[in-house]
Amino acid sequence: MFRASATSGAVSIEQEELRGIARTVAEIHWLLLILVLLYVIFGGAREDAEQNAAVWMGIFLYAALVMIFRYANFYRRETRWKIAIETLGMMAFVTWVLWSTDGLASPLLNAYLLPVITAALTLGKVITLVGVALIAACYLFLGGGAELREILSLPFIGSLIAQLAPVVLVAYITTMFSADIRYGLARAKVLSETDDLTGLLNVRGFALAANRLFAQAARHGRATSVLMIDSDNLKNVNDSHGHATGNLLLRQLAECIQAELRFTDIAARYGGDEFIVLLPDTPGKGAMEVAERIRSRVSDSPLELGGQRLVSSVSIGIACYPEDGATLDALAAHADGALYSAKQDGRNRSVKFRAAA
Numbered sequence: 001m002f003r004a005s006a007t008s009g010a011v012s013i014e015q016e017e018l019r020g021i022a023r024t025v026a027e028i029h030w031l032l033l034i035l036v037l038l039y040v041i042f043g044g045a046r047e048d049a050e051q052n053a054a055v056w057m058g059i060f061l062y063a064a065l066v067m068i069f070r071y072a073n074f075y076r077r078e079t080r081w082k083i084a085i086e087t088l089g090m091m092a093f094v095t096w097v098l099w100s101t102d103g104l105a106s107p108l109l110n111a112y113l114l115p116v117i118t119a120a121l122t123l124g125k126v127i128t129l130v131g132v133a134l135i136a137a138c139y140l141f142l143g144g145g146a147e148l149r150e151i152l153s154l155p156f157i158g159s160l161i162a163q164l165a166p167v168v169l170v171a172y173i174t175t176m177f178s179a180d181i182r183y184g185l186a187r188a189k190v191l192s193e194t195d196d197l198t199g200l201l202n203v204r205g206f207a208l209a210a211n212r213l214f215a216q217a218a219r220h221g222r223a224t225s226v227l228m229i230d231s232d233n234l235k236n237v238n239d240s241h242g243h244a245t246g247n248l249l250l251r252q253l254a255e256c257i258q259a260e261l262r263f264t265d266i267a268a269r270y271g272g273d274e275f276i277v278l279l280p281d282t283p284g285k286g287a288m289e290v291a292e293r294i295r296s297r298v299s300d301s302p303l304e305l306g307g308q309r310l311v312s313s314v315s316i317g318i319a320c321y322p323e324d325g326a327t328l329d330a331l332a333a334h335a336d337g338a339l340y341s342a343k344q345d346g347r348n349r350s351v352k353f354r355a356a357a
Contacts, residue, residue, distance in 0.1 A: 018078035021122045022070070025083055028114050029066045032090060033059065036097050039108055054100040062093040083122050087131065090115040095138045103142045104163065112138075113170050120174035128171050136164055195269040197247055198254035206268035210278045213266065214328045217280055217321060224280050225287035226328070228317040228335040229257060229294065231273035232347040237303075237310060249303055249312060256297045260290060274339075276332065284320040284352055291316040291350035299348065313348035315339055324353045 040055055069086050094111045101108070112135050119128040139160060193205025201209065217224040231253060238246040250273060257267050257275055270276040279287055295314055302309040317339030325331040334353040342351040 018080070018083075021083065022078045024121070025086060025118055026066070026070045028118055029062075029070065029086070029090070032093070032111060032114050033063060033066070035111060036093075036108065039097075039101070039106075051100050055097055058093055058096040058100065062089065065089045065093075080123060083118070084127065087115045087118050087123065088134075090118065091131065091134060091138070095142070098138075098142055104139065109163075110166065112167055116167055116171045117174050120171050121178050125175050125179075128175055132164070132167060132171050135167055136160070139163060198251055198269050200254050200258070200275070201266065201268035203268060203270060206266060206270075206276060206278070209266050210328060213264075213278060213280050214321070218326075221322075222281050223283035224278065224321040224331075225282045225284065225290075226319050226331040226335045227275075227277040227279065227287065227291055227294075228270070228332070228339040229253075229275040229277065229291075229314050230316075230339055230343070232313045232315055232343075234273040234312075237312070241305065241310070245303070245305060245310075248305075249310070252301060252303055253298060253312070253314065256301055257294055260293045260297055265290075276335075278328075282320075284318065284323070287318045287320060288350060288352060291318055295348065295350055315342035315347050316350040317342055317353065318350060319353040324355070 036055075036059060040052075040059070065086070069082060069089075091112070094108070094115070097108060097111075098104070098106050116128065116131060116135070119131045123131075193201055193208065195202045214224060216222075231249065234246055234249060237249050250269075253273075253275070254267070254269065257277065261267055261277065261279075264280055266278040268276050277290075279290060282290070295316060298312060298314045302311045317335040317337065319325060319331040319334035319338060321331055324334045338351045338353040342349050345351065
């Protein structure tokens with residue numbers, strides 16, 4: 001269960017985002033090609049045959065680039081580097097067409113907005129700023145042969161700023177929108193991996209985090225332990241004081257567990273009144289010490305309820321890698337079995353898994 005959840009989560013979150021971006025980039029490519037074709041067909045190109053040939057060559061090469069990056073390797077993984085190269089290709093194509101037609105007087109000058117939007121949506125602020133700087137350099141190139149004294153003059157700088165203003169404005173606004181969208185997605189991802197009641201990870205979040213740590217432990221042969229923790233009296237609290245009080249008890253249990261863990265340990269609500277903890281770089285003896293500290297803290301932290309003190313306890317099962325299992329699923333199952341033994345033996349105790357003789 002943990003392996004499948006982690007694999008699907010790690011692949012889907014990043015790759016689904018990139019696939020969606022790639023589909024948008026492909027549409028931007030085709031939109032740019034259509035705009036250039038319409039401009040050329042309806043008389044935008046110069047009368048010079050060589051210039052016309054240059055425009056058509058640019059269209060052909062750019063279409064070939066789109067086909068290669070969008071369709072020739074359709075089944076390969078999407079990457080932001082791939083999108084960055086496509087964005088540079090988009091800028092180069094626009095510059096080539098402008099140079100082959102009417103330069104800065106061309107109505108296609110605003111086509112520079114398309115690579116800017118692409119960069120702002122997908123590549124972040126820094127790369128977008130680099131893209132705007134490249135476009136500014138292209139403006140100077142298309143302006144043709146201006147001397148250094150003219151470039152440094154206030155009228156020239158003012159004219160350049162006025163021409164670049166739409167590009168800079170679109171880059172800024174799109175980057176801000178993109179940042180807001182990414183924040184929302186990141187927040188949604190956190191919420192989808194967090195248990196609302198306790199603030200700990202849920203099973204999905206635990207699977208994503210624990211599998212990475214467990215894979216590292218297995219690769220380097222480091223001991224790792226799993227704790228299964230279950231409340232001994234949640235049902236009685238719910239029956240006697242109501243589910244609202246039971247929820248308070250669960251939140252307190254989560255706080256007690258978290259208080260005894262290191263920064264590198266991972267705790268999650270496994271379901272109902274059961275919690276799971278992954279202890280990296282922790283052999284059986286150390287795991288037992290952690291379990292006992294958690295158990296003692298819970299026992300020593302009664303729930304204060306209107307002048308009444310509700311004492312609670314937990315039972316804990318422990319399983320360790322590599323002696324108790326070679327996978328995270330196996331460790332969780334064996335820790336759950338040890339937890340069952342702790343319940344059977346009288347509760348309020350920690351039990352290490354022992355294989356059947």
